[in-house]
Amino acid sequence: MSTARENDTSVRLRVPRDWKRWSNAFIMQAQAHDVWEYIDPESIRPWPTKPKEPDLSTFPKRLTPRTTRASSSVRATITVGSHEPDEPIDQEGIPQSINEMTAIGRTNYKIEWDIYLARDKRYQLARSGFLGLIKYLQATVDPSLLEVYCDAKDNLRIWYKNLMAFGSEQTKTELMRLRENYKAATKPLTKIKNLGVWIETWDMAVSKARNGGVEDAKKTLKAGFLT
Incomplete structure (x- = not known):
């Protein structure tokens, strides 16, 4: 049964700046369905394919009494834990x-059939998640983006990589903006008119820069020590 979180479609991807929030929500969905290991662009896990049933033609046929030609048969010997006599093939x-x-x-067919059933069960679970x-x-994704970035012939891993490329330019732009705001907020001042407002602005700029991946901001102390 799906949880409320799994059914949550409130986070939408329409423009590049939506990417980070949408990607986080999508990854949580994929993890809930236990298929993120297939979709993760850095994963080396092969994309699952439907297993094939054992091929009957690859197993020996028992020689029936109606088959009389000696040239058409050989004898199969069962040696592993068996006392059965040789069997004509x-x-x-x-x-x-x-x-x-x-x-x-x-015996061999049943072994391969059990292996097939186990593989098919894993495949069906993954397919359900997909x-x-x-x-x-x-x-959650704008129809125009689905049309451009999600070709029906491709799988979800490729779709996610394509959408990630769509959001990457905004990520770069956002990082530059956060870096500029951080530099402006941490620039030494000779005179502060309103210390409380300045500290609040400083804290917010540093916090956003840290969360956004600005390396310099990760080394900066909290401004609260000034109060």
């Missing part, structure tokens, strides 16, 4: 079901 036939396989063929995120994108 129909070299020219292909089993149409597990019942037509030799005993060892049935579908949930696609719905989230459709509900």
